[in-house]
Amino acid sequence: MLKTLSAELKEFKRDSILTPLFMLGEVFMETLIPFLMAMIIDTGIKQNNLPYIFKTGAIMMIVALLSLMFGCLGAKYGARASMGFGRNLRKGMFRNIQNFSFANIDKYNTAGLVTRLTTDVTNVQNAYQMILRMCMRAPASMICSMIACFLISPRLASIYLIAVIVLGFALGIMTVLAMKYFQAAFKKYDALNESVEENVSAIRVVKAYVRGDYEKNRFHKASSNIYEMLVKAENIIVWNSPFMQFTVYSCIVLVSWFGAKMVVGGSLETGQLTSMLTYCMNILMSLMMLSFVFVMISMSVASANRIAEVLNEKSTLDNPSNPIHEVKDGSIKFDNVEFKYNLKAEEPVLNNINLDIKSGETIGIIGGTGSSKSSLVNLISRLYDVTSGTVSVGGRDVREYDLDSLRNQVSVVLQKNVLFSGSILDNLRWGNPNATDEECIEACKLACADEFIERFPRKYNTHIEQGGNNVSGGQKQRLCIARALLKKPKVLILDDSTSAVDTATDAKIRKALSESIPGTTKLIIAQRISSVENADRIIVLNDGKIDAFDTHENLIKNNEIYRDVYESQTKGNGDFDEGGAN
Numbered sequence: 001m002l003k004t005l006s007a008e009l010k011e012f013k014r015d016s017i018l019t020p021l022f023m024l025g026e027v028f029m030e031t032l033i034p035f036l037m038a039m040i041i042d043t044g045i046k047q048n049n050l051p052y053i054f055k056t057g058a059i060m061m062i063v064a065l066l067s068l069m070f071g072c073l074g075a076k077y078g079a080r081a082s083m084g085f086g087r088n089l090r091k092g093m094f095r096n097i098q099n100f101s102f103a104n105i106d107k108y109n110t111a112g113l114v115t116r117l118t119t120d121v122t123n124v125q126n127a128y129q130m131i132l133r134m135c136m137r138a139p140a141s142m143i144c145s146m147i148a149c150f151l152i153s154p155r156l157a158s159i160y161l162i163a164v165i166v167l168g169f170a171l172g173i174m175t176v177l178a179m180k181y182f183q184a185a186f187k188k189y190d191a192l193n194e195s196v197e198e199n200v201s202a203i204r205v206v207k208a209y210v211r212g213d214y215e216k217n218r219f220h221k222a223s224s225n226i227y228e229m230l231v232k233a234e235n236i237i238v239w240n241s242p243f244m245q246f247t248v249y250s251c252i253v254l255v256s257w258f259g260a261k262m263v264v265g266g267s268l269e270t271g272q273l274t275s276m277l278t279y280c281m282n283i284l285m286s287l288m289m290l291s292f293v294f295v296m297i298s299m300s301v302a303s304a305n306r307i308a309e310v311l312n313e314k315s316t317l318d319n320p321s322n323p324i325h326e327v328k329d330g331s332i333k334f335d336n337v338e339f340k341y342n343l344k345a346e347e348p349v350l351n352n353i354n355l356d357i358k359s360g361e362t363i364g365i366i367g368g369t370g371s372s373k374s375s376l377v378n379l380i381s382r383l384y385d386v387t388s389g390t391v392s393v394g395g396r397d398v399r400e401y402d403l404d405s406l407r408n409q410v411s412v413v414l415q416k417n418v419l420f421s422g423s424i425l426d427n428l429r430w431g432n433p434n435a436t437d438e439e440c441i442e443a444c445k446l447a448c449a450d451e452f453i454e455r456f457p458r459k460y461n462t463h464i465e466q467g468g469n470n471v472s473g474g475q476k477q478r479l480c481i482a483r484a485l486l487k488k489p490k491v492l493i494l495d496d497s498t499s500a501v502d503t504a505t506d507a508k509i510r511k512a513l514s515e516s517i518p519g520t521t522k523l524i525i526a527q528r529i530s531s532v533e534n535a536d537r538i539i540v541l542n543d544g545k546i547d548a549f550d551t552h553e554n555l556i557k558n559n560e561i562y563r564d565v566y567e568s569q570t571k572g573n574g575d576f577d578e579g580g581a582n
């Protein structure tokens with residue numbers, strides 16, 4: 001984990017080394033100040049030596065200024081290193097998430113990824129800043145002050161040593177106790193983010209189902225859980241301060257008491273006593289800082305692990321070393337394909353699939369809900385890899401192609417499709433960033449999107465809200481088809497992409513596609529027989545297996561499932577599931 005995270009330090013390595021060095025400089029200067037003070041009192045004032053006092057005072061001032069300068073530089077470099085580290089971690093994770101395959105995405109939930117990119121990075125970033133500034137400073141300050149104390153008076157210094165041991169022990173116990181709660185609280189952030197994420201992105205559904213109160217409770221529970229854990233942890237941590245103060249004041253009383261006796265007895269100078277008291281603060285504050293650093297480190301370990309997990313996640317789809325960039329034609333072949341989403345699952349989602357589709361053919365795919373229609377087509381553009389067997393496009397195994405090239409030439413309109421915030425043209429250019437306005441308009445005409453876009457006051461510059469919330473379901477589908485067309489693909493896959501479009505428009509889109517891109521292989525998944533009956537051939541899927549693959553006419557004659565659905569749909573508008581496919 002440390003190796004993965006430290007690899008993200010990159011350009012901030014120098015700052016990360018300089019920060020503790022500056023902090024050490026600050027400590028060294030700070031330790032000198034009480035020493036100089038003692039010299040002023042014990043030599044300058046005692047001997048009434050004014051030039052000596054001025055000289056030492058001036059040195060003290062320079063030392064103080066240097067200490068200030070080192071402190072400021074340490075803070076500046078520390079902030080830069082830790083914020084930069086945080087930025088690199090976010091960038092690294094985001095970059096890796098972009099390379100995730102669908103299978104990788106299935107593994108993490110969105111809320112978990114959001115927590116990792118936000119709360120977890122902030123935790124690690126804060127802990128890192130603390131480590132850079134305090135991990136050297138606190139022990140160094142404690143050791144330097146302790147050495148100085150022992151040089152002045154070993155007897156008085158032993159009081160501090162005992163105090164350090166007692167306080168260290170107490171702080172250690174408190175830290176361990178509090179840590180348990182801190183770690184539990186951070187684990188609960190996922191639940192909180194999940195609740196927020198789901199609610200905000202699906203607020204309309206929450207309202208439609210009047211689930212507001214339920215969701216409020218869920219959020220309340222998630223945030224209360226965190227609140228309780230943090231309060232419990234803080235209840236322990238608050239004891240730090242009184243305990244610390246008690247020890248400091250006890251030390252001061254004891255050192256003043258014994259020190260005063262020694263001054264009277266002549267074995268200690270007054271100035272030395274004052275510096276001993278200053279060192280007391282230094283030593284015990286450093287100890288407190290150390291305990292604080294310890295809490296922060298332990299709080300961030302869980303976060304660091306979660307970040308490293310994302311950074312180390314390898315995409316389940318690898319690009320071949322000598323990839324093919326050009327898909328020759330739109331022919332598709334499935335050879336004994338078996339597919340499971342989870343390798344441990346007993347039953348495959350697709351079983352024994354053999355298909356031979358010629359380039360330029362229009363293929364309909366029909367089957368009940370969950371019969372694996374989407375799973376089948378997702379293998380063609382290699383959104384998932386087959387478990388066994390091969391899928392070939394243009395005569396070559398899809399695993400031999402460069403992923404981007406393959407996906408640019410096999411265009412899929414996913415069943416769960418989204419638009420992004422931006423203008424209609426921006427959205428269309430996801431299909432092809434270099435498409436001219438004319439090409440975009442042409443694609444929209446084919447997808448029958450042109451007719452409604454022309455009615456918008458700002459036409460193609462109309463702003464689309466996040467997720468495409470300001471266009472209707474059917475309009476969204478048509479824009480998604482247009483977007484896919486702009487790729488000028490060799491294979492076009494429409495996964496239930498006209499389900500929200502009326503039958504007449506649906507027919508118009510199909511006609512336009514067959515006339516204007518005749519060479520493109522088209523795979524059309526649909527629930528309505530009318531959407532596929534004109535296809536060259538139709539695949540009937542049942543429970544992950546091919547039940548039949550033939551023309552509409554032959555299927556009506558020979559395939560029971562198809563005939564049942566056809567009859568129910570032509571008679572009573574029934575859909576596929578009602579037709580008894582399953």
Ligand SMILES: Nc1ncnc2c1ncn2[C@@H]1O[C@H](COP(=O)(O)OP(=O)(O)OP(=O)(O)O)[C@@H](O)[C@H]1O
Binds near residue numbers: 367370373
């Ligand atoms: N990402 C996934 N992870 C695990 N299982 C999945 C995933 N997606 C689908 N499945 C499972 O695979 C099976 C086939 O799903 P698929 O989405 O291919 O069906 P479909 O025929 O497209 O259904 P629909 O008509 O509802 O779109 C289902 O049992 C489903 O639960």
Ligand SMILES: [Mg+2]
Binds near residue numbers: 496
């Ligand atoms: Mg589907």
